[in-house]
Amino acid sequence: MHFQLTEEQRDLRAGVRDLLAGRYGREALRGAVDGGPVVDRALWRELGEAGFFSLRLPEAAGGVGLGLPEAVLVFEEAGRALLPGPLVATHLAAGAVPGAAEGTAVVTAFDLGGPLVAYLGEADAVLGAGAVPRGEPVRSADPLTPLHRVAPYGDCAAHRDTGALLTAALQLGSALRTVELAVRYASGREQFGQPIGAFQAVKHLCAEMLVRAEVARTAVYAAAVTGDAGEAAGAKLLADGAAVRNARDCLQVHGGMGFTWEADVHLHLKRAWVRAEQWRTGAEAEELLAQELLGEVEGAARG
Structure with a gap:
């Protein structure tokens, strides 16, 4: 595809x-x-x-x-x-x-x-x-x-699948944005005479953030193409995780600055928390995916 x-x-x-x-x-x-x-x-x-x-x-x-x-x-x-x-x-x-x-x-x-x-x-x-x-x-x-x-x-049961997918797209955008914020801060903030982005621990955090966001992006785009309810649930699950965890890691990259009201990092984290409860929660997505997998296993057994 x-x-x-x-x-x-x-x-x-x-x-x-x-x-x-x-x-x-x-x-x-x-x-x-x-x-x-x-x-x-x-x-x-x-x-x-x-x-x-x-x-x-x-x-x-x-x-x-x-x-x-x-x-x-x-x-x-x-x-x-x-x-x-x-x-x-x-x-x-x-x-x-x-x-x-x-x-x-x-x-x-x-x-x-x-x-x-x-x-x-x-x-x-x-x-x-x-x-x-x-x-x-x-x-x-x-x-x-x-x-x-x-x-x-x-x-809104009739709209749940589409609502979950569009909310996943919102979460994806936030996850990608916090990658940008973390990389920008790590490139400009210096300690011991060099940007903190040169330190291995910070590099690993930023790399993990990027991987999470790109995995979520693939799932969201795929679900948009197929329109499948199970794929939309999986996309929401991955995008919620990427948005929340990336915001937390972005905050960690920012250090003490990230905890201040003036920084925007906390706004991404708080919005991600709320969106994770909208249209389809992680537990609901896991239940739907488990039911689909169980149905495939039972179908294979009968075949």
Whole structure:
């Protein structure tokens, strides 16, 4: 199977990266962390105009007419930029919830497998629900992922596989970004008259981070091409691990600096923790994969 990106896919990824770099760079990220709006409505509309949410809608329905592989590339860039908001839910709601495709509506979902809903206070609609329920604010590990407890709650079983894959793409983008941050810091920070990146222990950390991210990238891209539920679960499992562990190792490369509020490393770690609980947890992914493997073994035995 050929997994090289086409020229059009590379251009799409570059275009989204340029858009986010111009509209949601570090200054905007830190502004949101320091008390600015979590969901920038103007940027949300720009994403809608750029086709972020309508990417997989047919052209006849006003969409871009592309597929999961392209959506994964776009969400990878959003994860790299730590763009907050219910991106996955709004994308999944395109064509079903008025305004979602255009970015004029913010749509969240019951994607945490329990009574917690992210971005409820910023949402105009909840995917699969008739109205936006009332909720009680709950403290979140991530300052840019506000949570509310709601009762009763529902789920998004019909969207779980695609939601898990797109969330895996967000995690992949974060994992790749923390590799960049670690390498940049290791190249510029000096101790004993040389960059810390020259020390073997730091080299090993950075190399392990890169391997994790690239393994996750392969799994995410493959699942986007096949559309298989088991592969999407495996991709989510690998991407969650890469995002969390890479953020931890990136923090270690930064040393004491990494623990400060001014550094961005902790934001990647906190976002990775929250995303690991969205759409499909590690335990749920392992259970699904185990069931598939058991089914293959039983099928082989009968054959």
